[in-house]
Amino acid sequence: MFIVFEGIDGSGKTTQSKLLVNYLKKLNKKVFLTKEPTYKIAGNVIKKALDGRKKLNSLAIQLLMMAERSEHTEEIVKMLKKGYFVICDRYFFSTIAYGSAENKNLYDALFDFNLKLFPLPNVLIYLKVRPEIAIKRIKKGRKIFEKLNLLKKIEEKYEEILKDRRINKIVKIIKINGEKSIKNVYEDIIKEINKVFVKYERKNV
Numbered sequence: 001m002f003i004v005f006e007g008i009d010g011s012g013k014t015t016q017s018k019l020l021v022n023y024l025k026k027l028n029k030k031v032f033l034t035k036e037p038t039y040k041i042a043g044n045v046i047k048k049a050l051d052g053r054k055k056l057n058s059l060a061i062q063l064l065m066m067a068e069r070s071e072h073t074e075e076i077v078k079m080l081k082k083g084y085f086v087i088c089d090r091y092f093f094s095t096i097a098y099g100s101a102e103n104k105n106l107y108d109a110l111f112d113f114n115l116k117l118f119p120l121p122n123v124l125i126y127l128k129v130r131p132e133i134a135i136k137r138i139k140k141g142r143k144i145f146e147k148l149n150l151l152k153k154i155e156e157k158y159e160e161i162l163k164d165r166r167i168n169k170i171v172k173i174i175k176i177n178g179e180k181s182i183k184n185v186y187e188d189i190i191k192e193i194n195k196v197f198v199k200y201e202r203k204n205v
């Protein structure tokens, strides 16, 4: 089963993906935790672009992310075939949301491209946190207002993706209120993921 975490920066993806991995391991499942970007192909360029040391437009950044994803998904598929649960902290929904936040024209192109080229996850866990709260958690934005405005646009894009029929008919979407305590968010995720397991097991009997 392929599970991805999405949400704006500071929404708790890294924290909760690790907790989910621990939960699954306790159930004796084979688990592979991974994240994007992998930084394996264009690592330095992507890092510089993300922290503002190199100016790249949104399409250029996302094309680099997709080059990495092309290699990354090979590894993901390999692990899925071996029977692993794959938990991925960010996936192509990030490309669509971040890539189209400033340049709305990119939404459909990025959506189609990623949908056609890369495997869909079984489950998408979206951690919803208001940008004002997320930004307080990360506290590293230099131009904080710029960043806040951008996060607001990204959040809107995520909401658009969750409503998009191209995925919400196929992928199980779990939307979680990420503003609760780490423990409560975790419990909400486990409750929902257990429902998915029950359905999945029934289907595979």
Ligand code: ADP
Pocket (backbone or CB within 6 Å): 007, 008, 009, 010, 011, 012, 013, 014, 015, 016, 137, 138, 178, 179, 180, 181, 182, 183, 185
């Ligand atoms: P992301 O991977 O989405 O950027 P992180 O999991 O790295 O988010 O969390 C960002 C920061 O917020 C970390 O310092 C983390 O400990 C903290 N954090 C995560 N979840 C919560 C929560 N539910 N409430 C308060 N702080 C949180």
